[in-house]
Amino acid sequence: MKKLYIRRASELVTCRGSAPKKGAEMADIGLIKNGGVLIHDDRIFAVGTTEELDLLAGFEEGSGQVDACTETASGYTVLDASGKTVLPGFVDSHTHFIFGGYRAEEFSWRLKGDTYMSIMERGGGINATVGPTRDASIQELVSVGRERVNRMLEFGVTTVEGKSGYGMDRNTELKQLRAMKELDASHPVDIVTTFLGPHSVLPQYKGKEREFIDMLLQDVMPVVKEEGLAEFADIFCEKGVFGIEDSEYYLTRAKEMGFKLKVHADEMNSLGGAELAARTGAYSADHLLKASDEGIRQMAKAGVISTLLPATAFCLKEPFAPARKMIDSGCAVALASDLNPGSCFTNSIPLLIALGCIYMNMSIEEVITALTINGAAALGRSDSIGSLEKGKKADVVILKYPSIHFMPYHTGINLVETVIKNGDVAYQKEWERLPELKREN
């Protein structure tokens, strides 16, 4: 058995307890000073103070057994985390990271005053990514996806959700999902897949949205189900895209087929997407910039996770989702990057931390909960990831600094030093590796 002991962490964040964490529970991150984690193979064996775990591991302080990274008599490899913060691996629970091409020009147009929806109406936006994604081979999608997931791992992400939705035909939707499955099998980061066929309306389906949805339900989703290509089904419920009736029709049938549900809801307009998510029993409603008070109340009551995507609001120069109101109303809030080729091309966890704390009035404890256990719950995985508790996957992040308060304080800076995935070191930062400067005489 492979045994690892992370020892003497200045602050160890467990996020233990029931999940998801709602309302005031979000501030309780189960912090242990001078904490440690014992890992056996790919699972967490014990979590506690270093004193408690030394006893459990058969260590004697001062015996010389506990030097950093040495094999010890009791078989543990020791990782000395003194002066550092240890957290559960981050869960990025909403992304669109598999696609072909780029849309950099749209960002410039928006800087000059165009809106996301006006660009979409004149043929840009999501539809503009369809051609390059259809043209890309599965190996090209896997290769570019691998680079993106590598970058996520550097930020401490150990599980990521990825959506289809840039094919909107049978072959390309399946190709996107298969690319993610191939990556999942060959990369340390776990990938949870979502079918998002109804992501936009192609010109030939304008005014015939129901026909398009029926095509997806009949021709594509049975294959997705049969091959186990996606666990969740999602839809872009928005004015000018898919309305409430079409969205409810799709979600109801997707649920009957055995998919878990997610909804892109109330992003640009208050359409009743949050209420729809509550009504259909969705795991999460995502975006929610314009969620109504009634929608917030219903999400809290139904236990729908409010997945907020502040980097998207930031890039679109839109007001942030009302995180404070949601938490104070008893909602469980998750934060995710929404990495995509159009509205938000970032996978930066430090940016989410900064926006959450500075602009959304969330405490750093609430932000940590939103990026770990509540993200895990939004993916239906809170029993296996999202917290440091006995029996869970050993997905652990170690930060260079001694306290969680460095996370917003070192604004926008990646503090991740080590990432452990399934008990193995998957990423180790080399802080001071600079090239030798050559001097000409």
Ligand SMILES: N=CN[C@@H](CCC(=O)O)C(=O)O
């Ligand atoms: N809003 C809908 N879908 C994506 C954007 C996708 C794109 O613009 O390519 C989102 O969640 O932000």
Ligand SMILES: [Zn+2]
């Ligand atoms: Zn999205």
